Amino acid sequence: MEHVWDRIETWLRANAPECLASLRPGATDEQIAEAEAYLEVSFPEDVRASYRIHDGQESDGPGLLDAEEFLSLGRIRSEWAVWKGLPDGGDFDGIRSDLDEGVRDDWWNPRWIPLTYNGSGDHRCLDLDPAPGREAGQVIEMWHDEPSRPRVAGSFRSWLEGFTNDLEAGRYILSEEYGGLVERDEEE
Template sequence: MNIDSAWDIIDRVLADQLPQVAETLRGPVDDADLARLAQSVGRELPEDFVTSLRRHDGQHNPTALLDLFDHHTLLSATAMIDHSKMRIEALGDDIDDTIDWMTPDKVRPIMNCRGWLQFTTAETDGYALDLDPLPAGEAGQILYLPIDGPTPAPEFPSYRAWLSNYAEKLDAGAFTIDDTLGLWLT
């Protein structure tokens, strides 16, 4: 599924089921913010990710109560830059300081990397683009970054695959809505 088709489904289902969450989705990313984002990670951003940002530049969710799903807020380009700086300050950015007991395959066995661009946050954990994979990996693969441990294997091969998976679950009704906790994928 392409990015626009995925967003068409997401927008429709959210507008119908959780209009208050649909209203948190921002409009298109500003070109200057997009350029700053690419500069902050020092790598080219995948085309599917840029297409998505041109549709919705994250969410405006200051209360953290209107999450996209499972307590995950979709970050704006500016918030991604800020979050990346926070991770570097907290965890460092040393690609030479590997975790010896991990067996690297597709993802660097380190605590943090400038080339990991987190685009959702759920109390600091979240999904990220891996723009600096090991040779067996693919640039743009999607990781789930825990704040308190080494990075696991990629969960999706691309942002398009991640967003399409989310759209397909919404379209199939594979979610529940809790009045206090929001939308949860099943």
């Protein structure tokens, strides 16, 4: 993960220093373990390694991933708690999402750990409870008012590497209109 983050930081330094400045210092192993205990999960090692380098970003900075905030461990906990309270109160009883290959048809699952936040209740999530035949740790999209839960990447590492490759290929720009890094075709 160090090599991936070195590449991201190099690109940000040259193209989006505001995003680079918003990245938080790495979390300690103790902070990671506390988050895992709160969420009642164990993160895959690639997630732990990434959070040791950067504990997400400051919430008032420009969105790093498709203009979405890359959540710190504290922000993960707070976003997860909001979602956890909804099914605990019966809000999703009888509601299912559209089935996507490898993703359960839950509307929300407590083992879907928010990684990003767009300010409107939508997330990219670490899926630690995939459908049978998939390994825990894939990344999915979860929109609060849409039933689709598409699989974005097979692992956290592949998701972050794909983003890094897209940065280096010139597919992203910093957009004031959208409040962070967006794909070029969204801005043009």
